[in-house]
Amino acid sequence: MCYLSYRINLVKMARYKEFNQEEVLEKAMKTFWRYGYEGTSIQNLVDNMGISRGSLYDTFGDKRSLFQKAIAHYDRTVIRQLILPLEAEAASKNAIFDCFDSLINRAVSDRDRKGCFLTNTVVELCPHDSETASQIAQNIKRVEKAFHKALIKAKDRGEIKADLDLEALASFLTSSLQGLRVISKIHCDRQMLADIVKVTLSVLD
Amino acid sequence: MCYLSYRINLVKMARYKEFNQEEVLEKAMKTFWRYGYEGTSIQNLVDNMGISRGSLYDTFGDKRSLFQKAIAHYDRTVIRQLILPLEAEAASKNAIFDCFDSLINRAVSDRDRKGCFLTNTVVELCPHDSETASQIAQNIKRVEKAFHKALIKAKDRGEIKADLDLEALASFLTSSLQGLRVISKIHCDRQMLADIVKVTLSVLD
């Protein structure tokens, strides 16, 4: 079981990796997502990723480096799926509503209560790790900009009032997402989350 | 330097503790608050509390037990100060505004970016520690109820519209607090926080 896709950039390769890099990174991401940076040991990662310590260090570097690659992977997959509909040309006020709706659905169906990997990392690492902090800040900023884009389009279409401060609204929506992520870790009740979202989005009326 | 206050409940006491229990608990709280549960070692606690390992275990039990006492201490001090004005008889819409104002001030002046101890703990421990989870849930619920009380009084005084859902609003305000706490760990800009709060509290207009 060799992944020949790796062959492309190599002049000479005596042996190919037996695992798919993307697949095991996904598993690392899920582990960090659920247990946090400090709460995850190398042994946990070895067990969950299904590769040995040697392969892990050889492929992804040390724990910190692997963590940052896991964050980047989260951004490329989960966050991307969140942002795409907001940035679509056809996006409107409804795209924002859908965004919060899907948040509720994911929160309620998430039995592990992992919350959002970015939110978790902000809380755990940002105050002590400026490098990770700026990485996360960038990712969150992209979400905020996506909200802003959607708001502009909604305004152009006359779906929201013309006198609203769209920058402030985008920051508000981003902050609200974080809040919901925290709340859903405590008491994940669909009705309560829906109530909060309803009040949140009433600012667009 | 003996703290004779401890004498009261003891029939016979050969030697008194050389430290004030409340004072060193405060120091433990600040350490856990800043570095989290996993991010704080017993050695960190010994260094910051200024007592030896023996005294620490004898007085507060193990790490987990000390952590829970630290949470309880946070609730008795910081959270209490947040809630009191909301529960006061004279409380009104302004009490809610003041609450968010003081949050901004504390966030901006918090050089360590500790955020809120409860929020941090929700994110780090709630999914894996149901006992701590329910302790935190109770504390957060008290904040929500305080908002609810203030909202009722504001409604009675005609400061907010009569058709608003006060339960939903209270949940929303609590969620917003959590969101602001997370955001202020990433990028603690007074103007941005003020913008978010302005939009947040516009739901009371």
Added chain:
DNA sequence: TCCTAATTGGAACGATCGTTCAAAAAATAA
């Protein structure tokens, strides 16, 4: 003063931490 009881400080415990490394295994090139 001596006895007793509680506190204190820090050595020591086994377990686990993140990381390194060298030998075994695998696959290509010659």
Added chain:
DNA sequence: TTATTTTTTGAACGATCGTTCCAATTAGGA
């Protein structure tokens, strides 16, 4: 086949983890 190169595996490293334990210290009671 042999030589070469890379990957894989897991043992082993020193450091640190949370916790226990005990001798030294302190102070009230007899």
